[in-house]
Amino acid sequence: METALSSNVRILPDAEAVARTAARIFQSAAAVAIASRGRFSVALSGGSSPQLLYRMLGTAYRENIRWDLTHIFWSDERCVPADHELSNFRLANEALTSRISMPAGNIHRMRGELQPEEAAKDYERDLQTHFRADGFPRFDLVLLGMGSDGHTASLFPGAEAVSEMKRLAVPAYSASAGNWRITLTIPVLNGASLVVFLVTGKAKAGIVVEILAKGKREPYPAGSIIPQHGRIVWLLDSDAASGLQQKSL
Ligand code: 6PG
Numbered sequence: 001m002e003t004a005l006s007s008n009v010r011i012l013p014d015a016e017a018v019a020r021t022a023a024r025i026f027q028s029a030a031a032v033a034i035a036s037r038g039r040f041s042v043a044l045s046g047g048s049s050p051q052l053l054y055r056m057l058g059t060a061y062r063e064n065i066r067w068d069l070t071h072i073f074w075s076d077e078r079c080v081p082a083d084h085e086l087s088n089f090r091l092a093n094e095a096l097t098s099r100i101s102m103p104a105g106n107i108h109r110m111r112g113e114l115q116p117e118e119a120a121k122d123y124e125r126d127l128q129t130h131f132r133a134d135g136f137p138r139f140d141l142v143l144l145g146m147g148s149d150g151h152t153a154s155l156f157p158g159a160e161a162v163s164e165m166k167r168l169a170v171p172a173y174s175a176s177a178g179n180w181r182i183t184l185t186i187p188v189l190n191g192a193s194l195v196v197f198l199v200t201g202k203a204k205a206g207i208v209v210e211i212l213a214k215g216k217r218e219p220y221p222a223g224s225i226i227p228q229h230g231r232i233v234w235l236l237d238s239d240a241a242s243g244l245q246q247k248s249l
Pocket of ligand 1: 045046047048049050075076077078088144145146147151152153154
């Protein structure tokens with residue numbers, strides 16, 4: 001049974017229920033955006049948490065979404081070629097974009113094969129072109145995961161990229177993974193109409209308490225994701241929320 005501890009935190013029994021709930025939110029956000037502006041701009045998260053969601057969107061939900069009017073971006077990418085095992089594009093492509101028919105121009109891949117700064121600049125140009133009419137990127141939906149250290153996208157605690165408030169996308173080095181990435185910046189993530197975090201597993205229980213029960217923003221970048229004009233929803237499975245159930249939000 002799903003419980004709502006606060007308006008924007010929803011606890012689901014397991015990862016499957018988290019993915020299903022996220023798929024319903026994705027479908028609804030797409031329908032609203034397309035009805036009001038004729039297109040749906042979404043940024044996908046990397047990592048393993050959203051994989052089940054992507055598979056659902058590419059199968060059970062495939063016919064429920066106007067993919068021809070959907071533009072898919074990424075919140076971050078590792079600086080590797082598109083077919084590399086670490087590529088967030090490859091992960092989403094295998095589960096989702098390879099299974100749906102949508103115009104090639106609607107898939108906005110971060111070109112991880114370029115030098116980090118060149119790839120970041122290239123993505124900023126793509127974002128500026130796509131969101132030209134809005135003046136600033138305003139995603140209809142941003143999907144995010146969170147590391148047990150409180151990072152999100154490729155915004156790591158204490159990294160320079162976290163304090164970047166002007167640029168749209170920047171290079172970011174992951175000391176733990178030992179690789180360079182490209183990441184959207186906090187102003188872009190916070191400009192979204194809707195941000196949905198998918199957080200599952202016991203390993204995330206501690207950081208979930210830090211951010212959602214104690215309300216800590218520092219030094220956790222995920223704690224700084226507070227959409228200025230939009231909404232945020234945290235979808236947790238019971239393992240990730242296990243610390244919360246003894247604490248009130
Ligand atoms: C990435 C993601 C990253 C991810 C978290 C959680 O490129 O790895 O953008 O921010 O969401 O590290 O990863 P899991 O979902 O695999 O736990």
